[in-house]
Amino acid sequence: MTSQMWMILITVVYVCAMMLLSWIIGKKTTKDETEFMVGGREFTAFMTAIGNGSILISGGYLPSIIMYGYMFGMGGMWFYLGWGTGALVAWLCWAGFWRTSGALTPTEWFEYRYGKGGRMAITIVILFASLAILGWQYVGCGETIGGALGIDPKIAMLLVGVVVTAYVVFGGIWAATATDVIQFSWVFIIQFIILPTFLIAKYGLPDAVALPDAFLSLPFGTLPVIKFVAPSVITFLMMHQSLLNQSPYWARAAGTRSLKNCKRGWMWTVIIAYFTGVVGAFIGCYARQLLPGLTDSSQAFGALMNILPIPLAACIMAGLMAATMSTCDIYLVSGVNQLVRDVAQYFLKIRDTKKLLQWAKWGTIIYGMASVFFAIFWSGGLSYLFAFGTGVGAPLFVYYLDSWLLRVGNQKGAIASVAVSMAIVLYWDILTTNSQQMNSLWLIFPASFLTLVIVSFLTKKDTVVPVDEKTGPNEAQMEILKTIKRGYSNAGAIITSMTRFCNEHQLQAGHIHNALDSLEKSGYVKRKGQRLIAQLYFSLTEKGDAAACANMSETELKTIAVYGVDSQAIQFMHWIEKDDATMSEISGKHSIYMMELSAISEHLSDLGLVRVFGQGRLKAGLTDAGRQLLRKTAAQHS
Structure with a gap:
């Protein structure tokens, strides 16, 4: 049996299995829009780590880690280590913060910090960034899968896009997570355990004499450390700091069953990234030793497959499709989450669970196919598309840093920051070729930060409205006081335990946080701290306790x-x-x-x-x- 026949057989079986699994999962798990979006907050640390790892081990990243290993030896691992370092920052700083905020999407939180205008501006950033990264995944796998199956790359993109869109429609984030476990396991075992084991068994360890000088040296190999464009260590770190703050990672954190599970899941995410980065670069060194004459290093992955046993190569190529699907599904879910929360619930005021679930499913179809067609008609090149996606999403890091630590930003500052960042991306990455001399992130990070801080300081004013002392706390504020009295002390627990109340009164996380600010200003609640995760923990004052007790039954x-x-x-x-x-x-x-x-x-x-x-x-x-x-x-x- 030829390698192409092997690939076709494995692909058909695999696609059918994933579709059937997602349909079964969807029937059992997805009863309302919150289960579609964050799985009812049932995910364990294991499922969170696998879900995050599936985003890393993607159709674009798998060939790239081999390519960078081929180019820079062990220094190529920084392509994955950059992602892992971004995950490390999220683990230590704000993954737990995301979960404890109680917001299902980042824009709900940003409405609290930056008002309605800031929310809409950042929604545009998130949707464009997700669209670009989705397109990058489809473009990245199109050539490889198309060649393996003997079909046009654009047909391959359409095939993967239709399959991913279909199984997300069936089961939302639950289907994405269940299939991710299988897809991640397939890729991890085949490419990062079996493949290096085979190479070591057949060829021994890489021969330093047959490789360029310093190729096997740690930690940088021959990769430049400081350089204003990729590939370089510092630019890889910056690119992935942008990437690791985008909406799929918020969805993963928000869906964990507890703060402990969230933190543990992100810890294992970092370990997965560092391990696969080292192994991936190691495989790239083998490709350089065995195939030293390649004129285009991007061919390293495909060329290596040609010298492997056909069944192993076919399994790896099928894994490439699996990797693409496992990344695209969560980007698709997180993009649809924005449509449901920002359009259906926020603007159209839809409250009916069945209608919201239909919105989620139709939104998946529309957004999913839009990303496929975006990829098919994109002509700017793979690296160009990735740079665009990370450039558009870069300001999110600034907004998280401000929300978590600085707390100086306001609505006008956020809108101005988004406008400046988008202008830089438009000019630097699209209208000119300046990005070939300097990655736009070197401009976007400082520009978005300075714009947010300066404009916010110049337009600073107190927007917190105190509780009306004549009438006392309103209905939502009173419900918050009673919830804290019942023992729920952090914002996430307060908001989640008030789910029915929030749905009936068309409230989202931002509204509850604003109400907490008003209660704090009027002396009803006390915040544990003003920064870091402590700002999300509350207790009742004597005044707040008296108000809660007056509105609760004696029983x-x-x-x-x-x-x-x-x-x-x-x-x-x-x-x-x-x-x-x-x-x-x-x-x-x-x-x-x-x-x-x-x-x-x-x-x-x-x-x-x-x-x-x-x-x-x-x-x-x-x-x-x-x-x-x-x-x-x-x-x-x-």
């Missing part, structure tokens, strides 16, 4: 005082008293949102009353302490 207040949890939490514990149960089962049986269940279960888990477990659907069971508490409540009522 509930007594329950909180005696047992340390509220009546809804005790009811949840009764639901799992006889046997462990999945959140999905509880949600369907008792008509409660999955998001609310995730808040309750996380709160009870932190108190040691419930154990939360499972790698698929989230399950909960009582601990010994939880059973003792239920016996105590039964004794009180007997």
Whole structure:
């Protein structure tokens, strides 16, 4: 059997399997728009790390790490290590911050920080950046997959795009995550374990004599360290600092089942990136030793496949398609999340769950196929497209830094910053060839930062509206006070436990954060800190506690005082008293949102009353302490 026949057979079987799996997953998991967008916040650290790793090990990145290893030896690993360092910054600084903010999309948070105008400006940035990176993935895999299957590269792009769009429509982020586990495992095992093992077994270790000087030296090989264009260590770091702040990574952080799982998942993300970077560059060194005469280093991946055994090469080529799909699916989901939250819910005020789910699915089809056609008709070149995507998305790093640490930006500063950044990308990357001498990121990062800070300082004013002391807290503010009284102390837990209230009153995370600011200014709540993740933790003051107690029943207040949890939490514990149960089962049986269940279960888990477990659907069971508490409540009522 020829390599092309092997590739066609594996591709057909693989595509059918992924479509069937996503259809089954979608039927079981996607009942509303939040499950479509963030999976009801059920994802474990393992699933988060695999999901993030699938973005790295993509159809564009797999050939590139071999290419850079071919060009610069072990220094080529910095193409992946740059991504890993971006993930390291996210892990240490704001992955947990994203999750604890309670926002399903970054634009919800940015509305709080920069107002409606800032939200819309940043939405444009996110959609353009996602479109460019999606296009880059399709263009990157088109030539390779098209050649392997013996079809036109544009047909190959269309094939991959249709398959990815279809299985995301079937199951949203759950389908993306389930297929990512398979796709990541396939690529990781075949390319980063079996392939280097085969090369070592057949050829021994790379021969330094047969390679250019310093090719095998660590940590830089022959890669330039400081250079204003890629490839260089510093530019790789900058490019990936832009990339690692885009919306797919927020979606992954927002979908984790707890803050601990979020942080642990991002820790493993960093480990995956560093390991695959070293191994990928190592394989590139073999390609240079075995195929030293290539005139175009971008051919290193394909040329190496030609000297491998046909079954192994076919599996690797099929893995390239899998890698493309596993990256495109989460970019597609995160782009659609913006459409659902920013258009359907925010502007059109749609509240019906079924309508929002239909919006999500039709949005997936439209946005997914738009990205495919964008890739098919793009003629600017692969590296040009990647530079455009990272350039457009670069200001997001500045906005996260400001939100997390500086807290100086406002609406006018954010809009001006976006305008300056887009102007630089338009002039530097599109209208001129200046990007060949200097990557636009060297201009965008400082320009967007300085613009945000300077314009915000010049237009600074206090926009926080205090609580009306005559009428007291409004309905949303009072619900927040009662939620904190029930034991939910961080913004993410507060917002998630208020899911039904927010849906009924058409509120998103930004509205709740503004309400918290008003309550803080009027002395009802106290913030743990003004910067870092501490700014997202709250407690009631005496004034706030009195207001909450005045609007809660005596029964509930007594329950909180005696047992340390509220009546809804005790009811949840009764639901799992006889046997462990999945959140999905509880949600369907008792008509409660999955998001609310995730808040309750996380709160009870932190108190040691419930154990939360499972790698698929989230399950909960009582601990010994939880059973003792239920016996105590039964004794009180007997």
